[in-house]
Amino acid sequence: MNVARDNILGRVRAALKVEAHRPVAPTDAPVFPPIADPETRFRAEFAALRGEIIENAQALRAFVGGFARIATDGAELTSQFVGEPNASVRDCDLGVTGCDCLVAQTGSIIVSTLSAGGRAMSVLPPVHLVMARREQIVADLASAFTLLRTRYDKHWPSAISVITGPSRTADIEKILVMGAHGPKRLALCFAD
Amino acid sequence: MTNSALQQFERDAALKAADRQHRAVIQKNIGTYNIAVANGRKRFADWPGSDQGWQNARSHAAAIKWETINHLDRYLEQFEQNVLANGGHVFWAETAADARDHVLELARRHGVQKIVKSKSMTTEEIHLNDALEAAGIHAVETDLGEYICQIRGEPPYHIVTPVMHLTKADIARTFQEKLGVPLTDSAEDLTMIARAKLRQEFITADMGITGANFAIADTGMIAVTENEGNARLSFSLPRVHVAIVGIEKLIPRLEDLALLWPLLAASGTGQTITAYNSLIGGPRREREADGPQEFHVILLDNGRTRLLADVEQRDALHCIRCGACLNTCPVYTNIGGHAYGTTYQGPIGSVITPHLRDAQEWSHLSYASSLCGACTDVCPVRIDLHHHLLHNRRNAVQRGFDGLIQRLLFRAWFWTMQSPARYAVAAKLGNFALRRGLAGALLKPWTTGREFPAPPQQSFRDYWREHERRP
Numbered sequence: 001m002n003v004a005r006d007n008i009l010g011r012v013r014a015a016l017k018v019e020a021h022r023p024v025a026p027t028d029a030p031v032f033p034p035i036a037d038p039e040t041r042f043r044a045e046f047a048a049l050r051g052e053i054i055e056n057a058q059a060l061r062a063f064v065g066g067f068a069r070i071a072t073d074g075a076e077l078t079s080q081f082v083g084e085p086n087a088s089v090r091d092c093d094l095g096v097t098g099c100d101c102l103v104a105q106t107g108s109i110i111v112s113t114l115s116a117g118g119r120a121m122s123v124l125p126p127v128h129l130v131m132a133r134r135e136q137i138v139a140d141l142a143s144a145f146t147l148l149r150t151r152y153d154k155h156w157p158s159a160i161s162v163i164t165g166p167s168r169t170a171d172i173e174k175i176l177v178m179g180a181h182g183p184k185r186l187a188l189c190f191a192d
Numbered sequence: 193m194t195n196s197a198l199q200q201f202e203r204d205a206a207l208k209a210a211d212r213q214h215r216a217v218i219q220k221n222i223g224t225y226n227i228a229v230a231n232g233r234k235r236f237a238d239w240p241g242s243d244q245g246w247q248n249a250r251s252h253a254a255a256i257k258w259e260t261i262n263h264l265d266r267y268l269e270q271f272e273q274n275v276l277a278n279g280g281h282v283f284w285a286e287t288a289a290d291a292r293d294h295v296l297e298l299a300r301r302h303g304v305q306k307i308v309k310s311k312s313m314t315t316e317e318i319h320l321n322d323a324l325e326a327a328g329i330h331a332v333e334t335d336l337g338e339y340i341c342q343i344r345g346e347p348p349y350h351i352v353t354p355v356m357h358l359t360k361a362d363i364a365r366t367f368q369e370k371l372g373v374p375l376t377d378s379a380e381d382l383t384m385i386a387r388a389k390l391r392q393e394f395i396t397a398d399m400g401i402t403g404a405n406f407a408i409a410d411t412g413m414i415a416v417t418e419n420e421g422n423a424r425l426s427f428s429l430p431r432v433h434v435a436i437v438g439i440e441k442l443i444p445r446l447e448d449l450a451l452l453w454p455l456l457a458a459s460g461t462g463q464t465i466t467a468y469n470s471l472i473g474g475p476r477r478e479r480e481a482d483g484p485q486e487f488h489v490i491l492l493d494n495g496r497t498r499l500l501a502d503v504e505q506r507d508a509l510h511c512i513r514c515g516a517c518l519n520t521c522p523v524y525t526n527i528g529g530h531a532y533g534t535t536y537q538g539p540i541g542s543v544i545t546p547h548l549r550d551a552q553e554w555s556h557l558s559y560a561s562s563l564c565g566a567c568t569d570v571c572p573v574r575i576d577l578h579h580h581l582l583h584n585r586r587n588a589v590q591r592g593f594d595g596l597i598q599r600l601l602f603r604a605w606f607w608t609m610q611s612p613a614r615y616a617v618a619a620k621l622g623n624f625a626l627r628r629g630l631a632g633a634l635l636k637p638w639t640t641g642r643e644f645p646a647p648p649q650q651s652f653r654d655y656w657r658e659h660e661r662r663p
Contacts, residue, residue: 025255031248
């Protein structure tokens with residue numbers, strides 16, 4: 001029925017009748033160094049990426065108070081700590097979302113359409129605040145994938161993003177500039 | 193032998209190699225890259241004085257890509273099945289024209305007037321923007337570097353760093369001329385000008401086009417790596433998302449990314465992982481707040497199955513397009529990215545272009561290398577790049593692409609080298625010619641920018657004969 005599909009797969013199969021030379025086999029030696037204390041590691045990585053950690057309720061009130069128009073994912077944790085939104089995602093100064101987990105190895109925040117109120121909420125606003133719990137920290141990317149697979153397998157959200165610091169570019173003379181297209185600032189508040 | 197690609201290559205390469213300003217800009221850029229990459233590699237497990245963690249990461253990555261490429265039919269079918277199950281569409285494109293036509297057809301079907309594009313070398317390869325413009329559809333490049341290329345009307349200079357060859361001042365002048373903004377010497381100001389301009393495009397675009405760094409067979413997702421957020425906006429806001437994916441981008445499992453994302457970042461920019469790594473597995477679902485109504489994947493062959501059929505060079509399809517071989521290549525850093533005249537520059541481009549395009553027209557690229565092997569040393573998926581350049585040279589000769597003069601010269605050399613007597617005569621003649629100042633004429637173009645040292649009075653053979661007798 002589909003000629004192009006049959007042609008491409010036919011050429012692939014014809015080509016693969018001969019197996020290519022195998023590359024050097026990997027060893028059992030670790031690829032990444034071990035992570036002793038995930039929370040300490042996460043905090044260090046996140047800070048190095050210019051992420052901002054909000055340590056307590058008072059600091060959270062002060063941070064949120066700096067924004068007039070706030071959009072949120074409407075999740076329970078967000079509503080409890082930040083309140084109700086007063087702006088749409090296309091017309092806000094701050095977007096507030098939850099997340100799936102935090103990755104100590106890389107200082108990353110993993111969001112999905114289901115955990116962060118869709119696709120735009122965590123990338124369109126000029127500032128992104130993530131509400132999370134310490135127990136959401138996992139050691140490394142491999143553990144994060146295990147968690148995601150357990151949570152979503154066969155019912156995946158349509159989009160997942162691993163966010164590692166605020167948006168950045170170094171396209172001009174390799175000079176680092178924050179806020180290329182996504183949020184210029186990325187903040188994280190632990191609710192527990 | 194004459195052909196336009198070769199002539200243009202020789203002309204452009206000679207110009208850039210002698211351009212001091214070009215050299216300074218590239219060396220500054222690559223210098224920054226080298227420092228970042230040295231730090232990036234420290235993120236891999238290490239023993240004092242060794243880089244075994246990094247080397248083992250390369251071996252793991254090579255094994256993952258070997259497994260995929262050598263069972264590509266199975267993984268392509270699995271990927272397709274999962275994309276369809278996720279509510280997406282899959283189109284198989286045998287050629288660049290098939291892929292372009294399908295994008296145009298989708299654009300017509302959805303009444304698309306404006307498209308936002310995130311950085312994709314595959315769309316460069318199929319010259320998608322020209323086709324869209326010809327059909328009256330406005331396609332905006334949204335990656336900062338690609339946006340600068342687009343408004344300058346230039347192709348990307350580098351597969352990862354599109355405007356590596358430009359200074360802040362160059363870009364400021366371009367923005368002043370094309371966007372009517374005042375001159376600035378701040379990279380931040382320039383970035384913010386582009387941010388504001390492109391934000392409007394994101395909000396009003398009907399279709400978003402992205403490439404894919406990986407296509408994950410077992411979940412039917414594509415993975416997109418970036419730093420700016422333009423790819424995320426491109427697949428979040430418009431009504432339709434189209435991803436153009438070379439068939440070699442497949443990987444078996446989602447979990448493979450726990451290695452491949454950090455590896456790509458370490459080699460591409462020296463980062464631990466780039467700012468945004470996204471997985472897209474379909475259109476907006478019922479319970480989701482936003483997202484496109486339709487998600488289309490175009491699986492592109494366009495010569496890749498020809499490379500797959502070359503068992504010796506099949507591993508060139510393992511490439512994850514990190515750009516490390518370009519940055520380390522003494523030829524690339526001297527002649528620059530535009531001189532190649534290809535979509536993919538540097539060592540990997542010189543290896544694959546004769547396979548993806550016309551083998552004869554692009555065979556000269558195999559000689560755009562000193563065969564030093566630096567590319568092979570840095571390749572994160574262990575592609576045997578410099579040997580493949582040698583293989584391409586051999587293949588070109590076997591297929592008779594080398595031309596009559598070259599063939600006669602090599603035959604004469606072969607004949608001479610077979611007999612000590614003939615060699616002795618040839619050496620005497622050569623020595624005579626060089627001492628009479630004929631080096632410049634005989635050794636062109638090598639001597640165009642260099643002086644040939646005067647040969648000694650006595651040949652090594654004579655010297656040896658003399659000293660051998662008196663031990």
